[in-house]
Amino acid sequence: xxxxxxxxxxxxxxxxxxxxxxxxxxxxxxxxxxxxxxxxxxxxxxxxxxxxxxxxxxxxxxxxxxxxxxxxxxxxxxxxxxxxxxxxxxxxxxxxxxxxxxxxxxxxxxxxxxxxxxxxxxxxxxxxxxxxxxxxxxxxxxxxxxxxxxxxxxxxxxxxxxxxxxxxxxxxxxxxxxxxxxxxxxxxxxxxxxxxxxxxxxxxxxxxxxxxxxxxxxxxxxxxxxxxxxxxxxxxxxxxxxxx
Amino acid sequence: xxxxxxxxxxxxxxxxxxxxxxxxxxxxxxxxxxxxxxxxxxxxxxxxxxxxxxxxxxxxxxxxxxxxxxxxxxxxxxxxxxxxxxxxxxxxxxxxxxxxxxxxxxxxxxxxxxxxxxxxxxxxxxxxxxxxxxxxxxxxxxxxxxxxxxxxxxxxxxxxxxxxxxxxxxxxxxxxxxxxxxxxxxxxxxxxxxxxxxxxxxxxxxxxxxxxxxxxxxxxxxxxxxxxxxxxxxxxxxxxxxxxxxxxxxxxxxxxxxxxxxxxxxxxxxxxxxxxxxxxxxxxxxxxxxxxxxxxxxxxxxxxxxxxxxx
Ligand SMILES: Nc1ncnc2c1ncn2[C@@H]1O[C@H](COP(=O)(O)OP(=O)(O)O)[C@@H](O)[C@H]1O
Ligand SMILES: [Mg+2]
Numbered sequence: 001x002x003x004x005x006x007x008x009x010x011x012x013x014x015x016x017x018x019x020x021x022x023x024x025x026x027x028x029x030x031x032x033x034x035x036x037x038x039x040x041x042x043x044x045x046x047x048x049x050x051x052x053x054x055x056x057x058x059x060x061x062x063x064x065x066x067x068x069x070x071x072x073x074x075x076x077x078x079x080x081x082x083x084x085x086x087x088x089x090x091x092x093x094x095x096x097x098x099x100x101x102x103x104x105x106x107x108x109x110x111x112x113x114x115x116x117x118x119x120x121x122x123x124x125x126x127x128x129x130x131x132x133x134x135x136x137x138x139x140x141x142x143x144x145x146x147x148x149x150x151x152x153x154x155x156x157x158x159x160x161x162x163x164x165x166x167x168x169x170x171x172x173x174x175x176x177x178x179x180x181x182x183x184x185x186x187x188x189x190x191x192x193x194x195x196x197x198x199x200x201x202x203x204x205x206x207x208x209x210x211x212x213x214x215x216x217x218x219x220x221x222x223x224x225x226x227x228x229x230x231x232x233x234x235x236x237x238x239x240x241x242x243x244x
Numbered sequence: 245x246x247x248x249x250x251x252x253x254x255x256x257x258x259x260x261x262x263x264x265x266x267x268x269x270x271x272x273x274x275x276x277x278x279x280x281x282x283x284x285x286x287x288x289x290x291x292x293x294x295x296x297x298x299x300x301x302x303x304x305x306x307x308x309x310x311x312x313x314x315x316x317x318x319x320x321x322x323x324x325x326x327x328x329x330x331x332x333x334x335x336x337x338x339x340x341x342x343x344x345x346x347x348x349x350x351x352x353x354x355x356x357x358x359x360x361x362x363x364x365x366x367x368x369x370x371x372x373x374x375x376x377x378x379x380x381x382x383x384x385x386x387x388x389x390x391x392x393x394x395x396x397x398x399x400x401x402x403x404x405x406x407x408x409x410x411x412x413x414x415x416x417x418x419x420x421x422x423x424x425x426x427x428x429x430x431x432x433x434x435x436x437x438x439x440x441x442x443x444x445x446x447x448x449x450x451x452x453x454x455x456x457x458x459x460x461x462x463x464x465x466x467x468x469x470x471x472x473x474x475x476x477x478x479x480x481x482x483x484x485x486x487x488x489x490x491x492x493x494x495x496x497x498x499x500x501x502x503x504x505x506x507x508x509x510x511x512x513x514x515x516x517x518x519x520x521x522x523x524x525x526x527x528x529x530x531x532x533x534x535x536x537x538x539x540x541x542x543x544x545x546x547x548x549x550x551x552x553x554x555x
Contacts (some may be wrong), residue, residue, distance in 0.1 A: 053435060079437035093428035104425050107418060108437040114418065158436060 006031045006193050007052070007083075007162050012061030012071075014047050014217075021047040023217035024061070029162065032191040036204045036225065039214035040237055045197045046088055048214070049164045052195070053085040054078035065162065082110040084160030086151045088167050088197075092139045099135040102126055102153045109158015125153040129183060145176040152183070163187070163194045169203055181206055201229065213237070253412055256496070260405045267394035275393045281506040282400040283462050287479075288487040288498035290407045290454035293414060294447040295484075296492035297423035301358045303480040304345060307365035308452040310475030311338040312459025314372060317385030317469030327389055327464070335457040341368075342452025346445035353430070362477065369475035376471045385469035399461045407454055411495045419443050481524055482509070488531050491538025500539050 005028035014022040022044040029035045037045050050056045052063055054075035063071040070078050084105070093101050102122035106113045113121055126135055129149040134142070139150060148168060155163060169180045181203050187194060188207060198204050204211060204225050211228045213221040215237040221228045228234050266278050287305060295302055315334035319325045349360050376385075414420040422443040425433045433440050463469060482505075490501025505527075512523050535542055 055431070055435070075434040076437050076439050079435055085435055087432075091429055091432050093425055093432060095428045096424065100421075104421075104432070104436045107421060108425075110437070112437075154436065 004031070005029060006033075006066055007195070008062075008064045009048075009052070010062045010064075012048070012051060012058045012063060014044070014051060014056060015059045020217050022051070022058075022214075025214070025217075025219050026061075027212045027219065027222060029193060029195055031193055033209050034188050034192075034194045034196060034207055036208035036211040037195060037197045037214060038199070038204060038211055038228075039220075043214040043237075044217040045214055046166055047217075049085060049166050049195070049197060052078075052162075053083055053164055076108075079108070079158065079160075080110060080112075082159075082161030083164065084109065084155035084158050084162070085164040086148070086155055086166055086168055088170070090144075090147050090151050092147055092150055092154075094139060096139070097135070098126065098131065098137050098139055098142070098150055099123065101139060101150050102157050105154035105157030110161065111159040122153070122157050125157045126150075128156060129153045130179075145172055145180065148172075148180070149183075161193060163192060164197075165194060166197045167199060168196070169198060169200050177203075205229070249412060249416060252496075253409075256405075256408050256412070260401060260408075263401055264398065267397055275397065277506060277510055279393050279397045279400065279462075279465070280510070281502055282397055282404060283458055284483065284486055284502045284506055285499055286400055286404040286407055286458045287455060287483045288490070288502055289404060289411065289495070290451045290458075291483050292487045292492040292495075292498050293407070293411050294423075294444075294451045295487070296494075296497070297420065298427040298444060298447075300353070300427075300444070300448075301484060302448070302451070303358055303362035303477070303484065304342075304365045304452070305455050305483045306476045306478070306480040307368045308338040308342060308455035309459035309479055310369065310372070310471070311341060312456035312461075313463040313466075313469055313474035314385075314459075314471055315456075316460045316463035317387055317474075318380075320387055321385045321469075322380070327387075327391075331457070331460045334460045335453045338456030338459075339449050339453040342449045343445060345452075346448040347441075350441050350444065362480070365475065365480060366477060369472065369477070372475060373471045385471075387463050387467055387469055389464040391464045393465075396461060396465060400458065403454065403457055403461065408495065410450070414447075415495060419446065423447060478521070478524070481528070485524065485527055485531060488538055489527075489535065491535075491540030491542075493537060494540050497538055497540040 007029040010026050012022060012025045013020065025048060037048060039045055047056065051058045052070065054070065054073060058071050062069060065081055065083060068081060070081065070083065073081065093104060099119065099122055102125055103118050106118040106122045123135060129152050131146060131149050131153065139147060142150065152168065169177055172180050177200065184207055196208060208225050211223065211225050212219055213228050213234050220237060221231045221234050267275055270278055287309070291302065291305055294300065312334045315330040315337065316327065319330040320327060345361065345364060349357055352360055422433065422438045425436070425438060426440050426443060430440055459474065486501040486505045487498040488501070489505055490499060491497030512520055516523065
């Protein structure tokens with residue numbers, strides 16, 4: 001069943017000086033849909049996420065959330081409108097403990113809370129990602145996957161309409177990867193709308209309803225994971241990369 | 245964030261009441277040191293409201309303080325106004341100035357912010373001196389009031405108490421939480437939905453307001469106001485050093501730094517009147533290398549280590 005798109009990317013281009021990092025990208029994300037953005041390193045995936053979340057302004061094109069134009073808004077406004085993101089290299093607030101890190105999302109995000117309510121919701125989100133026990137710990141005490149969980153909990157705590165996960169599974173060992181995929185699968189089962197930048201092909205097959213494939217800034221394919229991953233152009237773009 | 249702040253507030257209130265009795269016991273030399281100390285307590289605590297959580301080191305305190313002192317001088321001397329008029333007007337003018345500086349420095353971070361605030365403060369000092377010398381002529385700026393040291397002390401104590409209370413409230417509010425997040429990672433702050441510009445400018449403006457208020461209150465102490473002196477860059481550095489010595493990460497941190505430093509500074513001024521700048525530099529280096537988080541930070545670190553040792 002086709003829903004009205006929640007997030008729309010239309011003809012978006014980003015230039016850094018002479019380099020065109022993203023070139024005329026267009027795709028839609030429907031409500032409750034999990035869309036994978038894949039492509040070789042340097043193909044412009046992170047730049048695309050940065051434009052949706054407002055870290056960069058597009059050089060051209062339009063990005064909108066439920067019909068509201070995001071591409072002119074500053075990042076904090078976009079976050080309040082309902083776009084939450086994680087960073088490719090996890091970014092926690094080192095001077096704040098685990099609970100406070102998550103509260104940052106609960107207090108200032110799309111749905112804003114304060115005081116006891118924010119704390120309870122942050123605890124709930126920590127529980128949601130499987131971390132309740134270490135709420136008072138400093139973030140420096142956490143393992144890598146736990147840091148990623150805290151970052152995810154911070155994003156969830158803002159109750160975004162759309163989640164952007166930039167290689168959230170990268171850098172995890174095989175056991176952690178399994179846990180990670182389960183966690184994101186659970187988000188999918190909750191009906192969340194997610195854009196997922198990912199290199200792990202198993203994860204893409206397991207999680208995504210649809211995939212957008214980027215190469216050198218352009219969209220070269222779009223469709224179901226099985227279809228795009230057997231597409232000749234996609235295989236060529238990935239040539240040299242191990243498909244599994 | 246911490247619900248157990250009432251005890252802290254109660255202790256602070258008790259300290260204010262105790263401090264109010266100081267003029268009964270100290271007089272002359274010690275009362276004058278107490279006035280200086282109370283001035284620095286107010287200035288450093290207010291400075292740390294912005295610079296503590298955000299880690300933006302401002303060296304513009306002297307400029308705002310100068311606005312306070314200078315406006316008392318010029319309004320009382322040139323316009324024969326009551327002391328109370330500049331006392332109200334000067335902080336508002338300084339707040340407007342801080343608002344402009346805050347907006348102008350929004351895109352600056354780290355050392356660029358430090359240098360910009362220092363440069364701007366120097367520019368204001370030179371500009372006012374130049375205007376005073378060339379246009380307002382030889383008329384001196386006299387501040388003649390009936391205030392004695394203990395009056396100034398009580399007024400400064402009142403201001404310090406208000407700043408403390410404000411800091412206590414800020415620490416428990418959204419904006420206080422936002423400033424801490426900004427100090428940790430400004431990019432994350434924006435992406436969780438914090439309007440970083442507004443939060444920073446509001447708090448910077450607040451510190452400008454209080455620095456001018458303190459500058460205005462202390463003005464009667466000098467009787468004669470020299471623009472070059474009230475817009476003191478040395479005061480900007482002293483405020484930073486005292487706050488960092490105590491620890492800018494806690495509301496009561498600066499207080500811990502001000503008390504010993506004021507006494508040492510007084511002693512240095514008497515013993516080595518010509519080497520005070522050298523001493524200032526040495527103190528700064530020592531603090532940065534030996535006590536990067538201040539005395540309070542070091543105590544908390546030791547306490548944590550002992551706690552770990554037990555468990
Ligand atoms: N801030 C930036 N300034 C200049 N070039 C950038 C910037 N960010 C990304 N790029 C360039 O844009 C291209 C796409 O990068 P990126 O979006 O990070 O790719 P991916 O996430 O797909 O690996 C790369 O060539 C990268 O060097
Ligand atoms: Mg990337």
